[in-house]
Amino acid sequence: MSPAGGVVGRTGGRLWQPWAVAGVAGVLYVVVGVLQWRSLEVPSWDLAIFTQLAKAYGSFSAPIVPIKGDGFNLLGDHFHPILVLLGPVYALFPSGLTLLVVQALLVAVSAWPLTALAVRRLGPVPGTVLGALYVLSYGIQGAVRTQFHEVAFALPLLAFGLCALLERRWRAAALWLAPVVFVKEDLGLLVAVLGLVMWWRGARRAGPGLALWGAAWFALATAVILPALNPRGQYDYADRLTVGDVLGDPLGTLAAVLGPGEKVVTVLLLVAAAGVLGVRSPILLAALPTLAWRFLGDVPFYWTWGWHYDAVLMPLAVAAMLDALGPRPVDDAADPPPAVVQRRRTALALGAAGLGVLLTAPGLPVADLLDGETWRPSPRAEAARAVLDTVPDGATVASDIGLLARLVPTTTALWSGTPDNPAPDYYVIDQEGSTWGGSPPPDAAAHAELKHPGTDYEIVLDTGGYQVARRVDGG
Structure with missing residues (x-):
């Protein structure tokens, strides 16, 4: 030294x-x-x-x-x-x-x-x-x-x-x-x-x-x-x-x-x-x-x-x-x-x-890094940005893991698989994600209503394999 x-x-x-x-x-x-x-x-x-x-x-x-x-x-x-x-x-x-x-x-x-x-x-x-x-x-x-x-x-x-x-x-x-x-x-x-x-x-x-x-x-x-x-x-x-x-x-x-x-x-x-x-x-x-x-x-x-x-x-x-x-x-x-x-x-x-x-x-x-595909942005990048733009700042949103980390900075993010979540303002589903294990992915609104009985949701965005549902029952 x-x-x-x-x-x-x-x-x-x-x-x-x-x-x-x-x-x-x-x-x-x-x-x-x-x-x-x-x-x-x-x-x-x-x-x-x-x-x-x-x-x-x-x-x-x-x-x-x-x-x-x-x-x-x-x-x-x-x-x-x-x-x-x-x-x-x-x-x-x-x-x-x-x-x-x-x-x-x-x-x-x-x-x-x-x-x-x-x-x-x-x-x-x-x-x-x-x-x-x-x-x-x-x-x-x-x-x-x-x-x-x-x-x-x-x-x-x-x-x-x-x-x-x-x-x-x-x-x-x-x-x-x-x-x-x-x-x-x-x-x-x-x-x-x-x-x-x-x-x-x-x-x-x-x-x-x-x-x-x-x-x-x-x-x-x-x-x-x-x-x-x-x-x-x-x-x-x-x-x-x-x-x-x-x-x-x-x-x-x-x-x-x-x-x-x-x-x-x-x-x-x-x-x-x-x-x-x-x-x-x-x-x-x-x-x-x-x-x-x-x-x-x-x-x-x-x-x-x-x-x-x-x-x-x-x-x-x-x-x-x-x-x-x-x-x-x-x-x-x-x-x-x-x-x-x-x-x-x-x-x-x-x-x-x-x-x-x-x-x-x-x-x-x-x-x-030797694979050229690694250097290309996801073809779903624009759709992901549309999801983030659709969910307003400060909202409570439940999501599978696909965009969960990206939703954290501007929202109160919940994982859709966590039991006993409160009914969120928005529900996001990545229909091409690994969450569904090869099974047919659910409709975001129907899935949200199933998870939270007595609530009503409507699809407000469906693009690039992503769906966003918004709660409309005034809860």
Whole structure:
């Protein structure tokens, strides 16, 4: 490090490679986000939910998210107080696209410290390659593909914290890693494991302190805060776990953890991302809490690698690889390996991580950039704009997920599938969307009247596969 805190290369000049990797990552994923927005791509309702949360924070309100239910406080769903940082940004740029850009920039920031440490330890070329492999990893691309989630805020905190851990800057490591508990409730256990790793490596005070901090916030969030803020007075995701079966049927639980095959593939891809050699590092143990709640759960898409759940594992994988490749601590026995052996080990690790990137590339955002169709706006863009123009500002509108995120900034948006919604002023249906699963899509007015008996709606717009129904019974 330079006296001013900048990263300095072996020749005394400042490293440019980390800035290049981070810059390319930022531009790359901002472009992906903009293209997703233009193409009306909607993998789930999550972007709309987080946009509604950001809207609330931007107006200095509690994170009430009507999409989840009447008066639903999203801090009773997952514990993510760090998302209050979205408020000022959203107030300046009130759009769901803003969240996609924020996520892209958080990925870019996280790439900087990991690339910088890799360049210092491995050299300019392999270090830059490792930074690029992190940016292109399936966990990062999966998070970008599924659009904004709170775990994006964990990436830079983990990246800076893990780099400080590897350099034995215990106080800095603890300060970077401690706020991760405010990203999502389960990450308290990840932080606790990293605290134990720090203790094992010699941080006799900071390590146990961080471990206790992480475990305490996990317990407090899941047992107290989430049930207190949840409308049903519970932690909604506890019943998705089969932890109670561990004592009653340990062998059956072990078999469930190891199967079906999606779980094995997820683990193998993590091992590849860590360059295989990374399994030697205790840092990779911090992945176990995340893998445990996913694999013990009864939700199949938790098991696979294509969603955002692997994003927080990618900084761990890179840090574990760097840890395994050295330099080894002085008290860790053997002398440093000869240069030729070190080069071979580095090539093996980078090759394994690169193979993981190649195997998972099809269908992920970066590979899709090679398809000309990705760059074309949706042919339904004009129809979507007509829908937004038809629903007046301030109205209450129920919608399927198709245009839900776009309706949030100017209306009180409800998801049409949420039970016990109040009868809205308007009802929007995307008849070409995935909501209907191949079944004939309903008429918007008839569907609204069926959902809300005693009301009357009329179709006021029918274009491009979208229908808008307006309530006309004076309710």
